[in-house]
Amino acid sequence: MLTQRQLLILETIIQDYANVGQPIGSKKLQEQLPVHVSTATIRNEMAVLERAGFIMKEHSSSGRVPSLSGYRYYIDNLVKPTKADQGAVQAIRHALASNFSKVDEIIAMSARLLSEMTDYTAISLTPGSTGVKLEGFRLVPLGSSQVMLIMVTNDGTVESQIYNVPAGMHGDQLEAVVRLINQEVVGLPIEEVSSKLQAIAPKLMGYLRGSLSMLDVFDNVLGKAVHQQVFVDGKKNLLNQLTSDNIEQVKSIYSLVDHGPGLGQLLANTNDIAVMIGDELPDNLLTDYSLISAKYQDGNAGEGLIAILGPTNMQYSKVLGLVDALRLELSQRLSNYYRDFND
Template sequence: MLSAKKEVIVMLTERQLLILETIIQDYANVGQPIGSKKLQEQLPVHVSSATIRNEMAVLEQAGYIMKEHLSSGRVPSLSGYRYYIDNLVKPTKIDQSALEVIHSALANNFSKVDEIIAMSARLLSEMTDYTAISLKPGSKDVKLEGFRLVPLGSSQVMLIMVTNDGTVDSQVYNVPLGIHGDQLEAVVRLINEEVVGLPIEEVSARLQSNAPKLRNYLRESISLLDVFDNVLSRAFHQQVFVDGKKNLLNYLTSDNIEQFKSIYSFVDHSSSLGELLNTKRDFAVMIGDELADDNVLTDYSLISAKYHDGNNGEGLIAILGPTNMQYSKALGLIDALRSELSQRLSNYYRDFND
């Protein structure tokens, strides 16, 4: 697994690697800084407390662990997690009972693919207590074909959006006083010039970046942009299934309600979530500031994995949880689920085509 950001690699000894791995795993279990005495009890080899402190000093100097407040214990840094993920972590094979839970849940009689994808998100959330995301197969190929307006009278129009997969969505817009239909049509033409052909998860960001241009063209265009954004958001969420958003509350590092609102909004916003899920890797782990430029997800990690539906389609499943998650277990669970999901979808399409 590779990071989108390159870290300076420090060559560690076998003992230093073992200490780093133990600190990360113990911190995931107890959520408390790890001291040398605690490490001495947990290491599978006998090492003196003084030696452990020396090795911890090396790891701290390398930037892989750090002090938390005035505690003498250490916690992993983002660089430490990155090193661990890239070099040390190994997926844990899930036990038979967990595998049976997945198999049983996906064995239900589903009437459409969306129900299977939604179930995969629910399973991931319930089995990890994290926020789970499932991207429908082929979603990355869904592009905007265009918008158009249909007059509904003197004061209302309907905005209609069409995508290349045949999705049609609409919303009624109350036309402000003093704004004429030909002015709105001109704005829609301008918007179409900017966004037709783009993947739907990119359209909202493009519209917002061009908001000043549209504002100069029509003073009410910002309210119209909100309508566009609502339609786009609905279309995107027909492709993406999120479960367990409330679990984000469990891993806030402070009581800052504004931080929670920002995180919740990020996960709920189509363009932000689309960018977060935009990966070409079969398996990917992103941590902390790799997830967003504004540090809103500094204390979180995202594990994602692609799956195939047996019908030339490719989707993605992911979990968003705390940086100190149990990566081995999470990776093992996601790997098992994507395998079962691929098999279930293959069977669905085989039965559907027969």
């Protein structure tokens, strides 16, 4: 069990290291602590914290830096999120008040805002498709041999794909297929449409003369709508951590956040707000990084995620406050979007 003085010293080391990025010595701590303590006493307390594994020496410096265990203890027991100031909240509201035509545009803007306000890499995931219903398919001729299949859902999502019409198949046949599908699936939750298409596939095959390619196009368009979209902003901020010793690591992390295969696992957050530090993250490339993620609600039975990826010595209090403010404003903006869309 740490004493109040040891807790205060640990907290000060973590906050100062976030500000200056340099090891913290006893003299510097003495200047910053809100209570008068001799440098000898501070050195003794630092020795206790070092033995406990909360701080460590960096190279031969006499100063100390936080360890991953120290950060974890700080997050679990000491951190006090700084409430976002009114100026930041107003900036978020103003940016989200734009006239967006799609939910994806709002989610992408949230990543941009979070990156700009923190100077870290921001990631946002669109809400799942729960509660989203199909409004219908339509075909748009693009010439004698191509059509565009367009799908619209009740949340304003529009997905499309070009289809090369097989030789011998006429536009009337394709229109009949679309009419039949619309009769069967309009109004269904989006996640149920694919199974419904499979159920009526034998009937559709009569129109399509045994060709499966058109059904594949329907499945592809549905897959785009159901799939959770990921938006990443501020990837260049990863370069702020670039040194001559970690070039390959930063290149690999850059690739990871650029929709790499491990991104979904990285963002598997089960809490409203979660902080993962260093080796707690699922990718061993990220031992020098922390991820703060938070869930948001869209007011339409959907749930999405926003996250910040930055160095372990990030300013946790400030970032946690901004993430919380943004998720609340984003939830409100999406609720208003769906309300206006459905009116």
